[in-house]
Amino acid sequence: MAGQDGGHGLGVDLGTSHTVAVLRWPDGRTRPLLHDGQPILPSGVFLDAAGQPHVGRDAQRLARADPGRYEPNPKRRIDEPAVLLGDREVLTVELLAAVLGTVAGAAVEAVGFLPPAVLTYPATWGARRRETLAAAVARAGWPPVAAGGTLLVPEPVAAARYFADVLCRPVPVRSALAVFDFGGGTLDIAVVRNEGTGAGGRTRFAVVGAGGLGDLGGLDLDEALVEHLGRTIGAADASVWERLVRPVTASQWRGRRQFWDDVRGAKEMLSRAATAPVPVPGVEQALHLTRDELESVITPLLRRGVLEAASVIARCGLSVHQLAGLFLVGGSSRVPLVARLLHAELGIAPTVLEQPELPVAEGALAELPVAVPAMQGGAGMPTSPAAVGGAPVPAQNRGHAAAPVAVVAAPPAGPTPPGGPTVPARLPGPVRRPAVWIGAGALLALVGVVVTALLYLNREPYPGIDFAPFTEVDRIAIREENPSALFTATAGKRAYVAYQRADQRLEIAVLTAGSAKVERWFTTEVAAERWAWIKALPEVLLVRADAITTSAPRDVIAFDPASGEQLWSRSVRGDDELYFFDDHVVLLDATADALVGIDARSGDDWTLPSPKGDYDSDSAVHPVRTAPEVGGAAELDGDPALPNRGDEPRLVQVGADDSIRVVDVRSGRVLASRPGAADTDDTVLAYEGQLFVAPSNDGYGLARYDLATLGPPTSIYTAPDKSRRPLDLEPCGERQVCLLENAGSDAASTELLAVRTDGTGSQEAAWRRAVPQARDLQPVGEHALVRANPGNPVSKLFSAGGDELLDRDGVAVRVDGGNLLVFAEDPGTYSQDASVAGVVAGSGALTELGQLKQVNTASCSWNTSVIVCGARAEFVVARFTAAGA
Known part of the structure; x- marks a missing residue:
């Protein structure tokens, strides 16, 4: 294997469900890095009540007692700035850093220091996602590798390295290898070409085409099996299935998670056996899942993956028979049906290993420089991990808060504008200042x-507000105990409050913001596992349901605030994006790969296909x-509270091409x-x-x-x-x-x-x-x-x-173009006393407004005179301007 004489090295495959690391020793031997005696580390992170992150199997065990504090798949949240765990919002980069820090700690225990490291990422990731990963690397305290810094390498390039260097399979110069990376959260497919000998005499591999399915992974196979078994459970006892689908109590959430874990275990067992038991919480007799059942349920899903593989290969201008091989990696590749379908429908026998989780991490090691200089500061001496952002820091890297990151064979960035x-x-x-005509x-x-x-x-184009300490206008009582979600929105002189009821429907009130007078209450006709948000347009109120998995459909519903009547409803998925205008909503439909414009009042729509690219x-x-x-x-996130996109609303779309x-x-x-x-x-x-x-x-x-x-x-x-x-x-x-x-x-x-x-x-x-x-x-x-x-x-x-x-310490938000509110602490979904100040932008003059008592600050919204926030059993409306303002 390349790099044999380069000393210690660490290759890491940070996966959606599991993370794998492989250590290289100075004599060229490699072995998986063990966590609790296992080569596979669950990627989940649990945040305890003290704010301390726990990773891997410890996190899984802790999650059984408090599932709301657990994020099982941080990598799937790469596009989200933060994730709510319990009563705290945790930055996604910190979750990733916690996983990388756990890997670093295990490496330090194994060899006495943190070796030069290389970390892999999906070939379809753009610069923004790679920057997030680089930030997590820095937070985890990883040391630089020579002058280039920690290496980031595309996953299919690392897989190709393993295929050629470890398995000794030939990939001639200018020939290509297809990599089918079927993990827990996604299916990533890439074609990698041998570009000949590069620097240091090593073979250069480059990604020439990539694609995949963001909604197809082991988790999605699990979901299909859960739904299949649910039909049997529901027919026998509808109440048991209802508890598993819509858990309310902590014990019911634990039961749901345990059921999913048992379904996943049965799926894995069926790779080796003809039948597998599936215990059902609250039912004495376990169900039995057969391999035939498994394959009948997942075949339609896997056929999508086979078609996608054929499509990616064809877009590269290749036939399957021109490939040097088809290499299956990722834990979900272990399902025997995956290789059988690919062989039967593509006509090429795939290469799949007994442990398909390992090749990417081990292959990544070949990207480390052959000669690695001795580390400074006693690199060969044992060190003790020190926590930085929840991650261990080796002694030789303390004080280097952000190690440089070098990207190897990354997808090309956009062209520099000529x-x-x-x-x-x-x-x-x-402000457009009118000309003075004389x-x-x-x-x-x-x-x-x-x-x-x-x-x-x-x-002054944006005059300052006459801020004054908070005066409570009124409190709007919530009609039942312990609502599971609170939302507010404002639109000019109107405000909205909403909460999720015990029957999973959303209860909504329309208020006159200045007086907190309730104009009307109304309730959604549909229920949802959970609700994501409410959004006020000038003449329409939008609400959106949420679901645990990206592929599950969820409703966007429009209401007439004047009557409470539903105007229209549309089903979307978790990876669809919505953009708001005065009288329209635009949906970026990930499944159809198209823009959809929706009239906010009538629901009438238009569709425009998105530009296609090579990837x-x-x-x-x-x-x-x-x-x-x-x-x-x-x-709070900076998006306009009330869209004001003008009389001729437009958008700019940057295409995949x-x-x-x-x-x-x-x-x-x-x-x-x-x-x-x-x-x-x-x-x-x-x-x-x-x-x-x-x-x-x-x-x-x-x-x-x-x-x-x-x-x-x-x-x-x-x-x-x-x-x-x-x-x-x-x-x-x-x-x-x-x-x-x-x-x-x-x-x-x-x-x-x-x-x-x-x-x-x-x-x-x-x-x-x-x-x-x-x-x-x-x-x-x-x-x-x-x-x-x-x-x-x-x-x-x-x-x-x-x-x-x-x-100023705190989080500032825009009231209008001339004024700000500043929350003393990061807004969160837990109840707290929130200290707030008002600031006139033009002068920086600051007025302490006082405290909002025990409010959910993440739910707050405001106009230029009042703020509306959810509390434990009510919504609070408070004025922050002088009387009569």
Whole structure:
């Protein structure tokens, strides 16, 4: 195997359900890294009441007592910033770091220090997901490898290494190998080509095509088996099945999880036996599942995987017979039917091992440099793990908070925008100041016009609120004990509150926000396992159900707030995305791979297929922002509380083929398009009449397009060095945008910078300010709000000219373009006393508003005078302005 003389090494396959690591010793021997005596570490994380994470089998055991504190599949949450565990929101990057830290601790125990490491990732992951993984690596305290840093390698490249180097199967130069990676959460398929000898005399493998099914993995086979057995259980005792499907008590949740575990165990046993028992909580006699039953249930699902494999291979311009092999990896490949179907329907005999979980981790070791310099600081001496973000840190790496990360054979990032002729364009600020027309009238009229114009031009476009300490307006009682979810929303002078009832339906009240007067109550006709959110549009209230698995359908329902009547309902999936406009909702349908525009009142819709690319990656959607939107209220995550997308609502779609197009939201008509202009992982801002694109690669540039034509772009900014990458992009003043930018994965290096958009600059930043550990950027009228330090939040506010107006502990949210509320702590779903302050953006003047007692701060919403929050048994409405304001 390549790298035999390179000393110790660690290869890690961070999986959806399980994580596998393989150690290499200086003599070239390899062996799996053991956890509790097992080579496979469950990837689940449990957060105890003290905030301490537990990983693996310990997490599984603890979850039986308190399932709400357990996340079984952190990798599946890669696109979510945080996950609710018990009464705390935990950053997804911290969950991943906890798993990697557990691996690091086991490696330190095995060899005395943390060896140079290589970590794998799916070939279809874009730059944003890889950055999240890199951040988790840094939080886990992994040491750098030589000068390049910890290596990130695509999973199919690592699998190809194992196939060629360990199994000694021939893959001739320019020949290709298909890798069928069937894991717990996803099916990833890739074609990897031998590109010949590279640096160091090693064979270079590159991904030439990739795809897969994000909704097909071992978990989905388990779900199909659960539903199959459920028909038998429900026919015998409907109450038993109801408890398993819709658990309410902690014991019922434990029973549900145990049942799923037993179904999974039976599936695995049927790889070796003809029948397997499945105990049912609350039933004396166990069910028996046969291999024939298993195969009849899962065959339709696996056929989808076979068709996807054929499609990926064909898109690479290859026939199956041109491949050097078909290699099956991932734990779910152990199901015998997988190999049989692939052989029968593709005509090629797959290679599958007794332990298909191991090849990716072991193959990754071949990507480590052959010669590894001796580590500094006593690398060969035993060290004790120290916790950093829940992860052990080897002694030689303490003090290196963010090790550099090198990416090997990563999918190509979007192209750097070419320079071109300047497109005449203007980025309007939050207020369009009308020109003053002077006619040949009388002198008094002229003076009146001039005085009026001067007064208008000098007024503050977003006046400050007259903040005052909280005055409770009223409390709205919840009609039953212990509701399982609380939601609020505001829309101008109207507010909404909702909670999940014991019968799983959603109870909703419409309020007059200023007085907290209840206009009406109404209830959804359908029940749901849980509910995700409510969203207020100007004339419609939307609610969405939720489900545990991504593939399970869930309802989006529209109501008329004036009557409480249901207007329409539509079924969506967990990986579908929704975008909101004044009178429309746009759905990015992942299954159909299409945009669907829905009239918010009538439910009438249009469908527009998404652009196809070489890979089966999703497209990205960016609503065209407007000045009134960034001057209105925002939710906790920064999305507009009440969409205000203008009279001609549009969106920009970045296709899987790297094209961009502008779409009319009301008709679905494509207004303009341009090929090869952006990657789906690029940082993109569509604001008023312009589009800004910053490729997510090192040493990027910022390009500006005219939205009306999408003609040749103008380059308006170039990063000063190749270590720079964009994190976020927002408007921050007239003819100006602001960027969050950092150097690689080093969060301490993050800066906020302003770029002129009118072509008067020199492709350099107008100004820069250090904002270490920044996690997001939000526009506040003509100001820029940076929120930093997750877990110990800090909010900073900067003027359009770069003056720091606010530096305050806590999480700031936009009330409107001139005002903020600042929560002293990260909002969460648990009940707490929440201290809040009001801030006038223009001056930074701060008013302490007092405390909201025992509220669920994650449920809060607000307008420019009142805040509405859920509490344990009621909803609280409190005013934060002076009387009469």
